[in-house]
Amino acid sequence: MTIITATTYETKVGPRNGARVVAKAWVDPAFKQRLLADSTAAIAELGYIGRQGEDMVVLENTPKVHNVVVCTLCSCYPWPVLGLPPVWYKSGPYRARTVIDPRGVLREFGVDLPDDVEVRVWDSTAELRYLVLPERPRGTGGMSEEQLAELVTRDAMIGVAQVKAPAR
Numbered sequence: 107m108t109i110i111t112a113t114t115y116e117t118k119v120g121p122r123n124g125a126r127v128v129a130k131a132w133v134d135p136a137f138k139q140r141l142l143a144d145s146t147a148a149i150a151e152l153g154y155i156g157r158q159g160e161d162m163v164v165l166e167n168t169p170k171v172h173n174v175v176v177c178t179l180c181s182c183y184p185w186p187v188l189g190l191p192p193v194w195y196k197s198g199p200y201r202a203r204t205v206i207d208p209r210g211v212l213r214e215f216g217v218d219l220p221d222d223v224e225v226r227v228w229d230s231t232a233e234l235r236y237l238v239l240p241e242r243p244r245g246t247g248g249m250s251e252e253q254l255a256e257l258v259t260r261d262a263m264i265g266v267a268q269v270k271a272p273a274r
């Protein structure tokens with residue numbers, strides 16, 4: 107019997123599925139189009155289906171729009187693509203402040219967005235679960251889909267981080 111700690115599941119195992127979705131969207135324009143048009147069905151193409159993932163909406167970050175996901179009521183979270191939510195996602199301060207002061211919360215996570223970037227906050231519900239499609243970082247043109255997936259973090263798919271190119 108294998109015992110996986112909550113921490114491992116939160117940060118490693120669970121979010122790898124979402125990272126594969128993101129990396130595929132970065133390299134496969136047709137998949138990205140399907141992903142944005144019908145997120146649940148496109149994610150299911152990769153086999154990521156199940157509880158808390160029945161009604162997915164993928165939110166695309168662009169140079170002018172940054173999406174952040176929260177659940178103000180409880181801790182709704184897309185289990186099939188991200189695993190279990192981190193402790194801070196369930197915390198009162200994150201749930202309350204993300205709606206009131208998203209830029210302030212993002213700064214605390216190390217994301218300082220220019221004023222001309224619109225921040226959109228999405229409140230998860232039992233019906234809808236969100237996954238952020240982060241921007242592909244510059245300087246990753248030669249990387250494979252697998253290598254790109256390694257760059258994608260859980261926090262970037264919640265919207266409290268940006269994906270960074272590997273240091274040279």
Ligand SMILES: [Co+2]
Nearest residue numbers: 177180181182
């Ligand atoms: Co909830």
